[in-house]
Amino acid sequence: MIGVVYWSGTGNTAAMAEAIGKGIAEAGQEVVVKSVSEISVDEAAAFDKIALGCADMGAEQLEEMEFEPFYTELEGKLSGKKVVLFGSYGWGGTWLDDWAERVKGAGATIVADNLAVLGAPEDEADCVALGKALAEA
Ligand SMILES: Cc1cc2nc3c(=O)[nH]c(=O)nc-3n(C[C@H](O)[C@H](O)[C@H](O)COP(=O)(O)O)c2cc1C
Numbered sequence: 001m002i003g004v005v006y007w008s009g010t011g012n013t014a015a016m017a018e019a020i021g022k023g024i025a026e027a028g029q030e031v032v033v034k035s036v037s038e039i040s041v042d043e044a045a046a047f048d049k050i051a052l053g054c055a056d057m058g059a060e061q062l063e064e065m066e067f068e069p070f071y072t073e074l075e076g077k078l079s080g081k082k083v084v085l086f087g088s089y090g091w092g093g094t095w096l097d098d099w100a101e102r103v104k105g106a107g108a109t110i111v112a113d114n115l116a117v118l119g120a121p122e123d124e125a126d127c128v129a130l131g132k133a134l135a136e137a
Contacts, residue, residue, distance in 0.1 A: 006053030023131020079107030
């Protein structure tokens with residue numbers, strides 16, 4: 001079972017999450033797609049492969065009220081896991097690079113390039129491909 005866990009304020013990162021889930025399913029793997037409000041840290045930490053998504057918020061940061069505390073707790077449980085990162089942004093787009101350093105520092109492996117999408121994902125192909133890459137990693 002592969003997890004796709006995300007935070008999305010206006011639906012763009014949520015749409016990415018669904019398309020990533022589709023790619024995982026197309027690769028023949030079982031997948032659970034949940035927003036952070038629908039899953040506990042321990043449930044998320046049970047996946048060996050996990051796609052983590054968060055919109056670019058604050059000043060090139062993870063959303064700080066809900067996702068940052070969730071991720072901070074999850075970070076201590078990421079060692080040895082295979083991870084991909086994704087999210088939607090509005091004008092900057094550097095937050096995933098900083099986040100990737102944290103994920104690697106936690107001992108996880110990032111198995112495909114971060115996927116940042118400006119606004120809404122008009123073409124889901126990149127998201128589907130990211131899901132497949134995680135499924136096949
Ligand atoms: C409070 C707030 C802060 C934001 N800060 C940034 C930012 O620092 N850099 C950026 O590129 N976009 C920023 N954005 C834009 C969002 O990342 C963008 O609208 C994105 O598509 C939202 O994705 P979502 O629909 O998954 O919430 C911000 C949006 C809001 C509401």
